[in-house]
Amino acid sequence: MKVIVIGNGGREHTLAYKLLQSSRVTQVFCIPGNAGTATLERCQNVPLAVDHFEGIARVAIEQQIDLVVVGPELPLSLGITDYLQEQNIRVFGPNKVAAQLEASKSWAKSLMYEASIPAAHSGTFSDIESAKTYLQKQGTPIVIKADGLASGKGVIVAHTEAEAQQAVDELFAGGFTKLLIEDYLEGEEVSILALTDGLTIRPLLPAQDHKRVGDGDTGKNTGGMGAYAPSPLVTPELMERIQQEVLEPTLQTLKNRGIDYRGIIYVGLMITPSGEPKVLEYNCRFGDPETQAILPLLETSLIELILACLEQRLGEFPPIAWKNESSVCVVVASGGYPDSYEKGKVIKGIKEAESEDVIVFHAGTICKDDHILTDGGRVLGVTAVSESFETAIEKAYQAVNLIQFEGMYYRHDIGNRLLGKT
Ligand SMILES: Nc1ncnc2c1ncn2[C@@H]1O[C@H](COP(=O)(O)OP(=O)(O)O)[C@@H](O)[C@H]1O
Ligand SMILES: [Mg+2]
Structure with missing residues (x-):
């Protein structure tokens, strides 16, 4: 089988890597992919944007692709599944209407209410005045959520009323036309x-x-x-x-x-x-x-x-089988992320970091003149699999320490909450 994986993050490198472990998968095309998918055996990148549906369909037809696996939410919410299915191309991922589960928090919330699914109580607002009146009534802490895809930047957990009011102003000013205001949940x-x-x-x-x-x-x-x-x-x-x-x-x-x-x-x-x-x-x-x-x-x-x-x-389908082990992924990022950061830094040590228990998944990376360069905020996901979380954490960090690039940043405490250290 030939498979297209849409996306260019660590998730897509992982999907391509995992799909290719099956002998049934002969080839993977990653659109647009990263340096990790470019260097994976039986995998190649195609430089097209994830929302270039026409181009993606063309590749699928020309290469006689059996299946398209969609990584990110953007093409799903824009209807890539509907588009490709109309051309008889098989796609794993929900259609445009179903993708509202993620793309519209108010649509998702109404589904939760309808199904009596346990969730925080919330209200939906389309104007500043009624949102602010509701805020005053509810008090803090409170959570303000934009009703639309926001790449992780549409949710503000406000601890003071001023913060909450500011969040409402900023989200409306930023172009969102609907907000959810949700009770704060601990846990x-x-x-x-x-x-x-x-x-x-x-x-x-x-x-x-x-x-x-x-x-x-x-x-x-x-x-x-x-x-x-x-x-x-x-x-x-x-x-x-x-x-x-x-x-x-x-x-x-x-x-x-x-x-x-x-x-x-x-x-x-x-x-x-x-x-x-x-x-x-x-x-x-x-x-x-x-x-x-x-x-x-x-x-x-x-x-x-x-x-x-x-x-x-x-x-x-038989029960899904899992390794009886623990897995820890440490993300290595560009200094400055999630704000502005520089790209194009040469990455060294990836080969040395990989071992039987450690895989380095690429995210924001690109191949240029025999070098692997940084090309995004999150650069690598260093994953270690081991018999316990203690040893998995140790192995992941040993591997991270072998990787170098200018401005490299990572957290030192991934998984520590498991060990009671927070
Ligand atoms: N009701 C809530 N109570 C407390 N924290 C919340 C609540 N809703 C969201 N959060 C926090 O905000 C983060 C982002 O919210 P989420 O609904 O996952 O939106 P998104 O992933 O689209 O940014 C959550 O991971 C959680 O940490
Ligand atoms: Mg979230």
Whole structure:
């Protein structure tokens, strides 16, 4: 089989790497890919934007592609699945209507209400005045969310009324026409990525990420500075509860809305101090960097799982097999990220860092004149798999220490909350 993977992040390098582990996959084309996918055996990049649907369809037809796997939310929310399906090209990922699960937080919230899914109470507002009146009534802490794709920059957790008011002003001024104002939830966050064929929904291993840029979970929010799996917070009992209270009703309500969802449903959950799982948001695709931590543990063939979803055989599919090990991904970023940063720095030591237990997934990298250069905020995801989290963390950092580029930045405490050190 020949497969196209859409995207250029660490998630897409991981998907390409994992797909190629199956002998059924003969070739992967990554659109546009990065230096990691360019140098992966039987994988090549095609320099097209992720929203250039016409170009992507042309490559799929010319190369006689069997399947397109979509990484990022942008092309999904723009309807890449609908576009390619119209041309009889097989796609793993939800269509435009279903992608609203991520692209519109108010659409997702109404689904949660309809399905009685545990989540924070919220209101939706289309003008500044009514948003501010509601804020005054609710007090702080409170969470303001833009109703649209915002690359992780559309949510403000406000601790004072001034911050909350400012968030409302800024989001409306920034062009959003609708906001959600949501009750603040305490607890610890987990990410549940589930596969669905539209009839059955089955979770992958639970993961947790570190969203803040600084050690000790401080500073600005980022796309994610590291992740680990399986999260010990999600016991088998809690996973069963998530299945019954969140995953099943989500799928059922999508069905009720006439949506045939074949892809990934990613649920961002807050596990409250009393142990209750509450939904913060949905994403309509694999998480980044959670995928870099989860997929190296997957023993079942990824392509077989994806085909089972597309052919609606997930219900009969054998249990998903996992390595009984722990995985930790440390993200290596460009200094300055998530604000401005420089690109084009030569990266050294990637080969030396890789070993039997360590994989270096590329994110913002590019090949130029036999060098690998930085080309984005998040540059690499260094993933170690080992028998315990202690040794996985140690191996990941030993590998990170072998990598060098000017301005290289990473957090030193990925996974430490597992060891009770925070
Ligand atoms: N109701 C809430 N209570 C507390 N924190 C929240 C709440 N909603 C979101 N957050 C915080 O804000 C982050 C981003 O919110 P999320 O809904 O996941 O939006 P996005 O990923 O699109 O930016 C979450 O990961 C969480 O840390
Ligand atoms: Mg989120």
